[in-house]
Amino acid sequence: MQLTPYAAGGFGAEVSGLDLSEPLSADDADRLRGALDRYRLLVFRGQELTPEAQVRFARSFGTVAPPEPSAGLSTHSEAVPELQWLSYLRADGSEPSDRRPSQADVWHTDYAYLPDPAGLACLFGVEIPEDGPDTLFADMQGAYDALDPDRRSELRELRAIHQQRGGLDPALYRLPPYLGPGQPDDGSAQRQAAHPLVRCHPASGRHGLYMAQCYTIGIEGMAEAAAKALVAALYAHATQQRFLHRHVWRRGDLLVWDNLATNHRRSKPLDRPRVLHRVTMRRKGAEA
């Protein structure tokens, strides 16, 4: 197994020399967990993975979390309920009727609106069109480190509030259909959680900005306008080119990322058939 870091700053690395359709050795699994804590994003190319093999691979990083309902995501099959299917087409194969951008088209960390969000996720490229969309990743630890020390201590005092159908500018995108057909909107599908705006990584001890354009609705104890301005300023900082990695998809790519340390988004809204398989995990041995 070989690791090639993408950047001098250590954000993202490509892993070669592993066939993930076969079970990982305990030694390789250990090295991959360590590499993910260090690089926050791992990319494997040229894999042939069944849904079962992807779930087995995901289990090397921790407990596989039950899928959460999200825009464009549906459970793959009853046989593999842990795996979600992220597609342009609807589950019945029809074209989407609402083509506005979705929450995946703005910067986010997955499921920030849950009290204990799954800390890790992996995506496998099954059907990949030419010309994207790509997936963009932002290094939220690198962005935090680059702030000046006073700013860092101020931010460490704050807690951000995240909501499932939220975001400081919800008009930007289409919200997912959280409710099933005929299910009354009694508010139960509207989940909310508060987390420190700066989270400390349980394995590396590094701090990172923890926020999501599509979920963060405010900062505890701060007026809405001030919270909006703060989150916008932090995004302007964290999404500078020097903190970004763009993944240009090929069929057979498998990506694993750490949601405590990164944000991600699609480079442009889906407008053509594309299928990714997705599994989310809770880190082994630590709270996510």
Ligand SMILES: O=C(O)CCC(=O)C(=O)O
């Ligand atoms: O479709 C993509 O490129 C990104 C998917 C995404 O945002 C997610 O899986 O959370």
